[in-house]
Amino acid sequence: QNLAPVTVIGLGPMGATMAETFLANGHPTTVWNRTAAKAEPLVAKGATHAPTPADALAAAELVVISQIDYRAMYDSLGPATDALKGRVLVNLSSGSPAELRAAGEWAAAHGADLVTGGIMVPPPGIGKPGSYVFYSGPEDVLGRHRDALQVLGDISHVGEDHGLAMLYYQAQLFIFWSTLTSYMHATALLGTAGVSAGEFRPFAAQTVRELAEDGPMGFLKILTEEMEARTYPGELNSLRMQAVGMDHVVEASCDAGIDTALPSALRDLFARGVAEGYGDDGLGSVFEVIRKPAA
Ligand code: NDP
Secondary structure (H helix, E strand, C coil): CCCCCEEEECCCHHHHHHHHHHHHCCCCEEEECCCHHHHHHHHHCCCEECCCHHHHHHHCCEEEECCCCHHHHHHHHHHHHHHHCCCEEEECCCCCHHHHHHHHHHHHHCCCEEEEEEECCCHHHCCCCCCEEEEECCHHHHHHCHHHHCCCCEEEEEECCCCHHHHHHHHHHHHHHHHHHHHHHHHHHHHCCCCCHHHHHHHHHHHHHHHHCCCCCCHHHHHHHHHHHCCCCCCCCCHHHHHHHHHHHHHHHHHHCCCCHHHHHHHHHHHHHHHHHHCCCCHHHHHHHHHCCCC
């Protein structure tokens, strides 16, 4: 069975695991990295080391890029633009949506197609069940390389706009980071009264689980409906009441001698909502505050 050849550019923890995964699935794999020594363990597993970016581009139509940012792609491939013609660059590096859109134009100007992506697992998750990648850019081009890319994780094409993959990626990461940082804040707060993280975890787990489920605490669904309808009933629990409660979280954190940055940010958002006339609405009205930044 002749599987499509793949080139991987960038051999940090992510790129190296991607190359390993392509090799393990039988794809002839060529690798290039700015620091050449990182290619050695992969060569030992059967990869071909390209001495230059131009050689790496020549080795396969499908070129998967995983570097620290988009600047790194220009640094690496900028001197090899003649070799870009006809290539499909699948860049899974982090960047701003605007950078991704500009990169799409840059690739097209050199006769290449760009598919942007945000991979939603850390290195050990690559190619494992549950791994998935948000892709954006030309769907037909992605479709041609579906079989090879599927080995990294499930494919979710979210639109033709090159910036979308990163917007989805950042949206997901923001939920991940803010939820876990809230858990750290909550644990630190309780810790000042001698409660261990392990004692608190079952309660925190219950909250996180219930938010996503259907039921009286299933606020993800309730909030979705409210944001879509742009109406935020607050008869039972008004934003005004919750803004006072949030004040108390800041006060408790301050009294306990821990950092107050995170609760203060929420307190400020809630307070602005009340000041802008959403006091009688529900918590969901904070969505309106977020959509309209403070002057
Ligand atoms: P890094 O983000 O640390 O990126 C390392 C890679 O970038 C190396 O190959 C490095 O080359 C290369 N690089 C950096 N600067 C340049 C440059 N100017 N020119 C050429 N190459 C450069 O490692 P990761 O593998 O962790 O992440 C890769 C991407 O994947 C990042 O964009 C990250 O946000 C994203 N990501 C990471 C996850 C993770 O859990 N690690 C999860 C999901 C996405 P050299 O070896 O020569 O330094």
